Amino acid sequence: MSTFNKLSFVFGLLFLGNLAFSQEMINPIIKGYGGIMDAPHAVERPDPNMEYKVVIDIATGDSDPKAVMYSLENVARLLNLHAMGGMPADKMNVVLAIHGGAIWSTLDNETYNAKYGVDNPHLPLFKELAAAGVTMFACSQSLMGRDIDHTKLASEVSVATSMLTTMTTYQLKGYAALKF
Amino acid sequence: MNPIVKNYGRILELDKVDVAPDPNMEYKILIELIHDMDAPSVANFSATNVARLINLHAVGGVKPENLHVAVVIHAKATNSVVNNDAYKKRYEFDNPYIKLYEELAEAGVELVVCGQSLSMFGNKSEEVIPQVKIATSALTAISTYQLKGYAYFKWD
Numbered sequence: 655m656s657t658f659n660k661l662s663f664v665f666g667l668l669f670l671g672n673l674a675f676s677q678e679m680i681n682p683i684i685k686g687y688g689g690i691m692d693a694p695h696a697v698e699r700p701d702p703n704m705e706y707k708v709v710i711d712i713a714t715g716d717s718d719p720k721a722v723m724y725s726l727e728n729v730a731r732l733l734n735l736h737a738m739g740g741m742p743a744d745k746m747n748v749v750l751a752i753h754g755g756a757i758w759s760t761l762d763n764e765t766y767n768a769k770y771g772v773d774n775p776h777l778p779l780f781k782e783l784a785a786a787g788v789t790m791f792a793c794s795q796s797l798m799g800r801d802i803d804h805t806k807l808a809s810e811v812s813v814a815t816s817m818l819t820t821m822t823t824y825q826l827k828g829y830a831a832l833k834f
Numbered sequence: 835m836n837p838i839v840k841n842y843g844r845i846l847e848l849d850k851v852d853v854a855p856d857p858n859m860e861y862k863i864l865i866e867l868i869h870d871m872d873a874p875s876v877a878n879f880s881a882t883n884v885a886r887l888i889n890l891h892a893v894g895g896v897k898p899e900n901l902h903v904a905v906v907i908h909a910k911a912t913n914s915v916v917n918n919d920a921y922k923k924r925y926e927f928d929n930p931y932i933k934l935y936e937e938l939a940e941a942g943v944e945l946v947v948c949g950q951s952l953s954m955f956g957n958k959s960e961e962v963i964p965q966v967k968i969a970t971s972a973l974t975a976i977s978t979y980q981l982k983g984y985a986y987f988k989w990d
Contacts, residue, residue: 677953690971693949695959698969700978708977732973735950739970830980832973833988 681730682737684782687722688730690738700739707747708732709824711817711833715755719770722779725756725834730779732832733786746787749824753793753817757800760792765806777808784810793817836885837892838941842877842934843885847893855894862902863887864984866976868909874925877934880989881914885934887987888941898942904979905938908948908972912955915947920961932963939965948972 679689700706710732714725729750736746752760758769759776766774780790791814797804804813814820825831835847855861865887869878884905891901907915913924914931921929935945946969947962959968969975980986 691950691953693953693968693970696949696968696970698946698967698975700970700974701982704978704981706977706981728973732977735971735974736977739974741974828981830977831986832976 680738681734683733683743683786684730684779686730686782687727687779688732688734690731690734692738696739700736700741702740702742702745705745705747706736706741707824707827707829709749709751709821709829709831711821711831712750712752712756713754713817714834715758719758719766720772720775722775723756723759726752726759726776726779728834729783729788733783733788743786747829748783748786748788749820749829750783750788750790751793751814751817751820751824752790752811753796757792757796757802760790760797760807760811761802762806762808765803774808780808780810791817791820793820835893836889838888838898839885839937841937842882843887843889845886845889845893851894855891855896857895857897857900859896860900860902861891861896862979862982862984863904864976864979864986865903865905866972866986866988867905867907867911868988868990870910871913871925874921875927875930877930878911878914881911881931881934883989884938884943888938888943902942902944902984903938904944904946904975904984906946906948906969906972906975906979907966908951912947912951913957915945915952915963915966916957916961917963920957935963935965946975948975 677691680692681689712725716723763774790811792811793816794813795816869880918929945966947966948971949968950971
């Protein structure tokens with residue numbers, strides 16, 4: 655990458671950042687995470703008469719153990735976006751199948767701290783997601799494959815046979831599927 | 835051959851096919867487009883592949899009135915939905931997607947762009963071509979169409 659390209663990339667990011675911040679971010683459901691922009695002009699909106707059932711394959715981790723993984727923050731965005739679009743909170747049913755590189759987020763604080771030397775930044779997010787009715791599963795195969803003790807997980811997270819079986823089961827129960 | 839979308843998505847007609855779409859079914863298909871805009875003078879393959887999908891279902895025996903396709907455009911693909919002036923200002927080329935989106939809309943495709951991405955990339959809603967509707971977000975459009983029974987593809 656030439657110096658000019660690098661510079662234009664950096665300025666491009668700054669420009670995007672400014673634009674994003676120039677519009678007020680809102681958090682209708684998950685207050686601490688997943689801020690979004692209000693879009694009252696949108697014509698294609700969620701249907702508030704429908705029950706929303708969504709299962710999300712959470713696969714992507716993050717190299718910085720102090721940061722909340724974007725794949726998990728995006729769940730907060732999804733809830734906030736549906737609320738902003740007019741969905742009543744009690745019609746949102748969201749299930750997470752956490753696995754692969756994202757599995758490290760599910761450790762309890764002591765175990766996370768022992769591994770990374772910092773508190774688990776995902777715990778406040780999990781608390782807010784659980785309060786909003788989100789069901790969180792960790793893939794047993796991902797846990798065992800990394801020698802993670804299944805009794806030392808965040809209290810909001812329970813263990814699933816696997817991500818693959820959670821994804822098939824919930825899709826067959828009528829859940830829309832997403833992968834973050 | 836191009837049974838429905840004439841100028842995009844050319845496909846081959848085969849002599850012998852063992853597995854074909856079911857002509858008695860209603861086909862509802864959702865496509866998520868997130869392709870990059872690194873070559874802004876030509877429409878990205880993923881975008882033109884929507885035309886292929888439609889032509890393929892047609893040659894496979896699905897009647898046009900039984901084919902319902904929705905396209906959700908967001909992330910890097912967002913800037914493809916703006917009018918020619920706005921596109922030219924950004925990329926210094928005419929917008930090659932306009933003709934494609936016009937033909938897709940004519941074939942009954944519902945085109946929506948993520949309102950979040952649209953603002954993030956600095957586009958104004960009045961710059962969006964009339965064939966494309968603004969959605970609350972890609973995530974809400976993708977959940978909604980899936981829950982309405984649309985089969986879901988993601989093409990990057």
